[in-house]
Amino acid sequence: MNLSELTAPFEKALTEPGEQVRQWKAKQGGRAVGFLMTDVPEELIHAAGFFPYGIAGGNAEMEAADAHLQPWICSYARNCLALALGGKLDFLDGLIVPQNCDTTRMFSDLLNHIRPFPYMDIFRMPRQVGRSSAGSYLIGEMERLKYGLEQYAGKPIDHSDLRSSIALYNRNRELLRRIADIHAQNPNLISSRDLYTLINGSMIMPREEVGELLTAIREVLEGLTGSGNAGNQVRLLLSGTLLEPLEILDLIDQCGGTVIGDDFQNGFRYIESDVAIKDDLLDALAERQLNRIPSSAFDIEHRQRRYYLTEVAEDKNASGVIFLHLGFCEPENFDSYDNLQAMKRAGIPAIRIETQFGRSTLGQIRTRIQAFMEMVGGDDSGCR
Amino acid sequence: MAAGEVFKTASLMKELMTRYNETGKEAKDSGIPVAWVTAVSPVEIIYAAGLFPYYPENFGAVAAARKVADKLSAFAEARGYARDLCGYARCGIGDAYATEHPVGEILSPDLLFCCNTQCGSLPKWFEVAGRFYNVPYFLLDAPRVGLETDQLCNSYYVEQLHEMIAFIEKLTGNPFDYDRLSEVLALSNEACRLWNEILETAALKPAPFGFFDASFHMAPIVTLRGTREAVDYYRALKEEIDERIEQGITAIPDERYKIYFDHIPCWPRLRWFSDLFASHGALVAVSQYTHSWAYSFDLERPLESLAENYTHEFVNRCFDYRVERKINLMEKYGVDGFVLFSNRSCKPNAIGLYAKSKLIREKTGLPGVVFEADMSDLRFFSEAQVLAKLESFFEQLK
Ligand code: SF4
Ligand code: SF4
Numbered sequence: 141m142n143l144s145e146l147t148a149p150f151e152k153a154l155t156e157p158g159e160q161v162r163q164w165k166a167k168q169g170g171r172a173v174g175f176l177m178t179d180v181p182e183e184l185i186h187a188a189g190f191f192p193y194g195i196a197g198g199n200a201e202m203e204a205a206d207a208h209l210q211p212w213i214c215s216y217a218r219n220c221l222a223l224a225l226g227g228k229l230d231f232l233d234g235l236i237v238p239q240n241c242d243t244t245r246m247f248s249d250l251l252n253h254i255r256p257f258p259y260m261d262i263f264r265m266p267r268q269v270g271r272s273s274a275g276s277y278l279i280g281e282m283e284r285l286k287y288g289l290e291q292y293a294g295k296p297i298d299h300s301d302l303r304s305s306i307a308l309y310n311r312n313r314e315l316l317r318r319i320a321d322i323h324a325q326n327p328n329l330i331s332s333r334d335l336y337t338l339i340n341g342s343m344i345m346p347r348e349e350v351g352e353l354l355t356a357i358r359e360v361l362e363g364l365t366g367s368g369n370a371g372n373q374v375r376l377l378l379s380g381t382l383l384e385p386l387e388i389l390d391l392i393d394q395c396g397g398t399v400i401g402d403d404f405q406n407g408f409r410y411i412e413s414d415v416a417i418k419d420d421l422l423d424a425l426a427e428r429q430l431n432r433i434p435s436s437a438f439d440i441e442h443r444q445r446r447y448y449l450t451e452v453a454e455d456k457n458a459s460g461v462i463f464l465h466l467g468f469c470e471p472e473n474f475d476s477y478d479n480l481q482a483m484k485r486a487g488i489p490a491i492r493i494e495t496q497f498g499r500s501t502l503g504q505i506r507t508r509i510q511a512f513m514e515m516v517g518g519d520d521s522g523c524r
Numbered sequence: 525m526a527a528g529e530v531f532k533t534a535s536l537m538k539e540l541m542t543r544y545n546e547t548g549k550e551a552k553d554s555g556i557p558v559a560w561v562t563a564v565s566p567v568e569i570i571y572a573a574g575l576f577p578y579y580p581e582n583f584g585a586v587a588a589a590r591k592v593a594d595k596l597s598a599f600a601e602a603r604g605y606a607r608d609l610c611g612y613a614r615c616g617i618g619d620a621y622a623t624e625h626p627v628g629e630i631l632s633p634d635l636l637f638c639c640n641t642q643c644g645s646l647p648k649w650f651e652v653a654g655r656f657y658n659v660p661y662f663l664l665d666a667p668r669v670g671l672e673t674d675q676l677c678n679s680y681y682v683e684q685l686h687e688m689i690a691f692i693e694k695l696t697g698n699p700f701d702y703d704r705l706s707e708v709l710a711l712s713n714e715a716c717r718l719w720n721e722i723l724e725t726a727a728l729k730p731a732p733f734g735f736f737d738a739s740f741h742m743a744p745i746v747t748l749r750g751t752r753e754a755v756d757y758y759r760a761l762k763e764e765i766d767e768r769i770e771q772g773i774t775a776i777p778d779e780r781y782k783i784y785f786d787h788i789p790c791w792p793r794l795r796w797f798s799d800l801f802a803s804h805g806a807l808v809a810v811s812q813y814t815h816s817w818a819y820s821f822d823l824e825r826p827l828e829s830l831a832e833n834y835t836h837e838f839v840n841r842c843f844d845y846r847v848e849r850k851i852n853l854m855e856k857y858g859v860d861g862f863v864l865f866s867n868r869s870c871k872p873n874a875i876g877l878y879a880k881s882k883l884i885r886e887k888t889g890l891p892g893v894v895f896e897a898d899m900s901d902l903r904f905f906s907e908a909q910v911l912a913k914l915e916s917f918f919e920q921l922k
Pocket of ligand 2: 581610611612613642643644645646869870871872
């Protein structure tokens with residue numbers, strides 16, 4: 141199979157969200173448990189025998205949520221609520237909401253009152269990660285979450301099941317990282333849009349199938365490396381809470397840019413590290429969480445995000461940073477100024493562009509990207 | 525019968541708060557570290573360690589009450605901080621960058637202690653402050669607690685209190701004094717006890733004291749909890765209220781209804797609100813906000829008890845707990861209706877308020893209303909809209 145045939149199922153999954161879950165249920169029976177982006181230890185959901193489904197937004201009548209959420213609530217929460225109210229998450233039997241900001245902290249309960257799922261839980265990750273108390277607490281929280289999933293599954297999660305789920309997830313992440321590497325070396329082999337389609341598709345497809353497809357994609361790409369023109373795209377680092385909409389990547393590509401890294405929850409933050417396979421697997425899951433790359437909603441002290449971003453920009457030889465700032469995302473609002481200042485001090489050109497779930501205006505975004513690309517010296521001929 | 529008379533104690537509070545602010549400035553000069561702290565946090569540890577606790581939220585509330593929140597916020601907005609951030613944070617960040625200081629300069633910290641029970645805005649604000657002032661930041665992390673007692677959360681918090689104490693010991697070079705902590709906790713207990721006795725007088729019919737009075741008199745229970753001054757202050761206030769009860773002085777003339785209010789007052793329009801309610805014979809008698817400072821510490825198990833009190837406060841609880849808490853207060857004070865303030869500054873309290881309002885109406889049968897505004901920033905206050913909402917609410921009381 142060629143590359144586009146192999147990436148097609150990921151695209152299809154994103155254009156027909158939930159379809160894969162329905163097919164999976166029809167084929168083998170079972171229940172699906174969704175989660176909001178993306179700190180939830182999915183491996184536990186998988187090991188309990190459920191279909192893990194990452195909700196990264198989708199087409200919905202946003203107005204449906206307006207009666208419940210004030211206008212100053214972020215569009216991610218609004219979009220998720222609109223999806224739920226519009227029946228577009230009906231294929232889910234459960235939902236886990238990570239507590240990473242005040243919105244998510246309140247969101248699960250709100251949903252529980254207006255559109256409950258049979259199984260609902262929250263994941264209370266620690267917000268400080270530099271001290272030893274965070275580790276012991278987090279293991280306890282993992283145990284609690286695991287217990288809840290076991291109750292809902294009606295059976296315990298075996299050590300060996302969890303072990304194979306972790307191995308499967310590690311493998312998928314490793315494959316995605318490898319593909320991201322190939323992309324960074326030669327964006328002509330696989331575009332930014334395709335890379336992020338794979339990452340986002342992998343959150344909503346059966347993970348076993350994801351593994352098979354990604355393996356094949358990697359093989360095709362490895363066969364191609366060394367061939368063709370590596371191109372002279374302008375290398376860009378993206379940063380933000382969530383990458384939305386994916387069409388922004390097309391704009392960047394058209395303007396002669398390419399994305400070589402990011403810290404999105406539905407980007408590198410999802411794939412950047414693995415879970416150690418060891419005796420105590422909950423401890424291993426906790427360790428991964430504590431060492432995740434910083435985001436505005438998690439660990440800003442221990443590994444300061446602005447330094448992390450300048451390091452990545454320098455390591456990956458980025459010509460500029462585009463902050464895709466989700467409007468009304470409170471944690472991001474607090475960090476934004478200092479992030480931009482840090483880039484300035486490091487001499488890295490940076491720009492902030494505001495986005496909204498379901499309500500971004502691509503025309504305006506295109507103009508901003510175009511202007512930025514002119515500044516950092518890209519070939520913007522494709523933008524005109 | 526003289527209603528709405530100014531409390532004599534009010535002038536005492538002015539003195540008390542002026543002295544508190546002066547002590548803060550003196551601390552700076554005499555080398556006592558100024559620790560920024562958050563309202564619902566174990567300040568008892570800070571007092572016991574001999575540090576000066578400073579409440580930037582209080583700075584925000586003062587700026588809001590003096591109607592300059594938008595001016596200070598403009599300095600933060602000029603840097604790209606969004607208008608939808610908590611107004612207190614915008615005032616604090618704004619003042620740090622400001623060239624004018626309409627309420628005096630915010631006291632710069634030597635270290636930052638944040639407890640995130642209340643919200644996620646405070647830790648983000650304190651992180652910003654940590655970068656701005658370049659000082660150490662310590663987060664006391666409290667995972668959200670559901671309906672039941674949460675042992676996992678309590679032990680995590682206790683472990684963090686040990687870490688906090690070790691952090692302070694390292695900073696000051698002095699061993700932490702647990703005897704002093706006992707004294708401070710006893711003083712906190714006493715101030716909380718008096719404060720709650722005072723609040724309870726709002727249940728009398730007619731009442732000598734209500735929510736707007738409480739909003740005015742609450743600064744010491746927030747900032748001076750754990751000191752002798754707070755105890756003396758509330759003792760004086762309690763005496764004055766008892767006198768008023770004897771003399772038949774009431775909070776508003778002609779009290780016909782009692783109202784539950786959620787949650788923070790709209791500071792720049794405090795007077796407007798209190799006059800409006802009074803003009804309808806409605807006494808705002810109770811709010812979960814003023815009732816937050818109802819701690820009771822067990823001196824035998826100080827750290828465990830600090831953890832239980834601070835992590836299990838309503839600000840850190842789930843939707844159902846909060847609804848139950850509101851309904852309990854409504855019942856206890858025998859209210860005739862409820863008003864819920866959807867405060868755009870304060871997401872953790874405002875999110876879900878419409879669903880809560882519906883649920884409370886169903887469970888209690890009481891009339892209720894939700895209105896939109898901001899606790900500090902008048903740019904988000906539409907008098908016509910708020911009035912329309914409240915007028916139709918008053919109609920339903922009849
Ligand atoms: S982190 Fe930002 S985008 Fe995510 S739920 Fe919270 S406010 Fe919304
Ligand atoms: S008003 Fe709300 S958001 Fe602001 S500091 Fe207080 S609790 Fe936090």
